[in-house]
Amino acid sequence: MVEVYLGLGGNIGDREQQLRAAIEHLNAYKEIEVISISPIYETKPVGYVEQPDFLNVCVCIETTLKPHDLLAIGLAVEAELHRVRDVRWGPRTIDIDILLYGDDVIETSQLVVPHPRMTERAFVMIPLNDIAPDVVEPRSGKKISQLVNTDDTVVRYKPSCDEPDRCE
Ligand code: X6L
Ligand code: MG
Numbered sequence: 001m002v003e004v005y006l007g008l009g010g011n012i013g014d015r016e017q018q019l020r021a022a023i024e025h026l027n028a029y030k031e032i033e034v035i036s037i038s039p040i041y042e043t044k045p046v047g048y049v050e051q052p053d054f055l056n057v058c059v060c061i062e063t064t065l066k067p068h069d070l071l072a073i074g075l076a077v078e079a080e081l082h083r084v085r086d087v088r089w090g091p092r093t094i095d096i097d098i099l100l101y102g103d104d105v106i107e108t109s110q111l112v113v114p115h116p117r118m119t120e121r122a123f124v125m126i127p128l129n130d131i132a133p134d135v136v137e138p139r140s141g142k143k144i145s146q147l148v149n150t151d152d153t154v155v156r157y158k159p160s161c162d163e164p165d166r167c168e
């Protein structure tokens with residue numbers, strides 16, 4: 001069993017409903033248990049800016065899945081929620097990224113973990129710091145609380161749910 005942190009985001013349709021549906025879809029796998037969910041934040045698009053604002057959230061799961069099997073499940077959940085891969089960095093109903101997989105460092109052509117640019121992105125680091133301030137990012141050896149830039153401002157959209165099975 002390994003503790004994994006996922007970053008989820010979306011900016012098309014009912015954004016909050018899609019985040020919650022994605023978390024429910026993940027939790028429905030017997031190999032995945034959702035442990036905690038950060039508050040949801042509304043964030044300005046980064047990378048390709050001419051698109052709607054995102055909602056972003058980070059989730060802690062425990063899983064018995066190997067990293068590539070978890071990646072495949074994430075992609076399957078994205079597809080179930082009608083993600084269409086169109087414009088690079090463009091709008092999407094849901095994006096599910098593996099941020100941290102225990103303290104593993106993974107570098108394959110399919111998957112790089114820790115997520116290589118996560119520490120630069122407030123839409124990842126602010127919610128991650130809410131649920132994992134003492135978790136160590138294994139490339140730097142630093143805690144999330146030491147890596148988060150608290151000068152970055154992102155706007156809280158909704159509080160967290162303490163009991164993942166009982167949200168809504
Ligand atoms: C220069 C070049 C500077 C590229 C930044 C940053 C590219 C982030 C892609 C970049 C660059 C990304 C989300 C988002 C995306 C999201 C918010 C990406 C991939 N996903 N903006 N932009 N939330 N707020 O989930 O992260 S596209
Ligand atoms: Mg992403």
Ligand code: MG
Pocket residue numbers: 095096097
């Ligand atoms: Mg992705």
